[in-house]
Amino acid sequence: MNTPHNIYIHVPFCVAKCRYCAFFSRALRAPDWDTYTDRIIDEIGHFSGILGRISVPTVFFGGGTPSLMPPKKFATIMDAIYKHFDVAPYAEITIEANPGTLDNKKLGEFCAAGVNRMSVGAQSLDDEKLKFLGRIHNAYDARQLIDNGMRRGIRVSADFIYGLPGESVDDVIKICDEINRIGITHCSLYELTIEPNTPFGKMNLDMPTNDTMAEMYIAIQNNLKLPRYEVSNYAQDGFECRHNQNVWDGEPYIGIGNGAAGRIFLDATWYEELGGGKMFKPMSNDARAIERVITGMRTMRGVRTDPELKKILNIEFAKSHNDVLMFSGDRMRATDAGILVLDNLIEKLVK
Numbered sequence: 001m002n003t004p005h006n007i008y009i010h011v012p013f014c015v016a017k018c019r020y021c022a023f024f025s026r027a028l029r030a031p032d033w034d035t036y037t038d039r040i041i042d043e044i045g046h047f048s049g050i051l052g053r054i055s056v057p058t059v060f061f062g063g064g065t066p067s068l069m070p071p072k073k074f075a076t077i078m079d080a081i082y083k084h085f086d087v088a089p090y091a092e093i094t095i096e097a098n099p100g101t102l103d104n105k106k107l108g109e110f111c112a113a114g115v116n117r118m119s120v121g122a123q124s125l126d127d128e129k130l131k132f133l134g135r136i137h138n139a140y141d142a143r144q145l146i147d148n149g150m151r152r153g154i155r156v157s158a159d160f161i162y163g164l165p166g167e168s169v170d171d172v173i174k175i176c177d178e179i180n181r182i183g184i185t186h187c188s189l190y191e192l193t194i195e196p197n198t199p200f201g202k203m204n205l206d207m208p209t210n211d212t213m214a215e216m217y218i219a220i221q222n223n224l225k226l227p228r229y230e231v232s233n234y235a236q237d238g239f240e241c242r243h244n245q246n247v248w249d250g251e252p253y254i255g256i257g258n259g260a261a262g263r264i265f266l267d268a269t270w271y272e273e274l275g276g277g278k279m280f281k282p283m284s285n286d287a288r289a290i291e292r293v294i295t296g297m298r299t300m301r302g303v304r305t306d307p308e309l310k311k312i313l314n315i316e317f318a319k320s321h322n323d324v325l326m327f328s329g330d331r332m333r334a335t336d337a338g339i340l341v342l343d344n345l346i347e348k349l350v351k
């Protein structure tokens with residue numbers, strides 16, 4: 001029996017590009033959903049030919065804007081996944097949703113097609129800030145969508161961006177208070193990063209200093225009721241995103257659709273894969289172990305220190321830096337101080 005694989009499906013279309021966005025997505029008012037769905041189904045068939053009838057613990061539709069997709073097309077893709085793979089009975093099936101694209105009726109249709117978790121791209125609950133970010137929705141739309149999801153009893157997460165030009169630590173505390181009041185069980189808070197080749201990248205924005213950003217990050221941990229379980233992710237116990245946790249923990253996953261990446265494990269070999277059939281090449285165990293350090297160390301449970309990992313770890317460094325690193329059972333993780341210098345720490349951890 002082949003190893004279970006999680007599935008990520010990329011939907012690379014958006015109504016309009018947000019001003020900060022460097023994700024693989026295109027602004028298209030009327031994507032060709034028939035062609036797109038056919039391609040995704042072809043890829044599902046292709047991977048089932050390679051991997052056989054594997055078990056699938058999670059399916060994640062990310063983007064882009066998957067909530068733009070007609071629910072019937074979503075259901076067709078899910079049918080293909082059920083046809084080719086053994087989807088676990090309590091599989092987590094997530095859709096990323098942009099509040100400007102999903103009313104309650106359409107959300108109900110996605111839920112009927114299997115969605116049991118929704119990640120809402122709220123980004124802010126301040127209309128001026130949403131306009132500045134180039135979002136297509138207002139704060140009311142975001143609240144409505146979150147409330148609709150919660151009323152339907154599915155798991156709801158919301159994404160927020162902080163550290164906008166002119167924002168202070170108090171603004172971040174205000175976001176935390178709003179999230180606490182809403183009572184969602186999962187949220188992601190991302191620091192605004194300015195990417196080249198985006199409208200923001202050309203605007204010479206007056207961003208908060210690194211010290212202020214670090215204070216904001218600490219303020220989140222001190223004010224949000226949900227505990228942090230990854231650098232930018234917070235959840236009530238048991239409500240973590242299983243898909244992302246599996247991927248960060250080094251489990252294999254199939255990336256389907258243009259712009260999706262996957263890591264396939266087949267006949268004791270890891271393969272690097274790019275959705276759309278662009279790439280499928282073997283990778284060394286060392287390269288895969290380094291990836292596991294990079295993703296696992298971002299999580300609060302840390303990375304499993306199994307024999308593969310020990311081969312690439314700078315053990316001496318790890319043992320002599322207990323201010324930034326700690327060991328618990330078979331896992332190694334960053335301390336609160338370590339999380340603040342994570343990139344540097346990971347660089348030194350790998351031989």
Ligand code: SF4
Pocket residue numbers: 013014016017018021022023025063064065098121
């Ligand atoms: S909705 Fe998301 S993927 Fe689309 S442009 Fe905005 S940030 Fe980028």
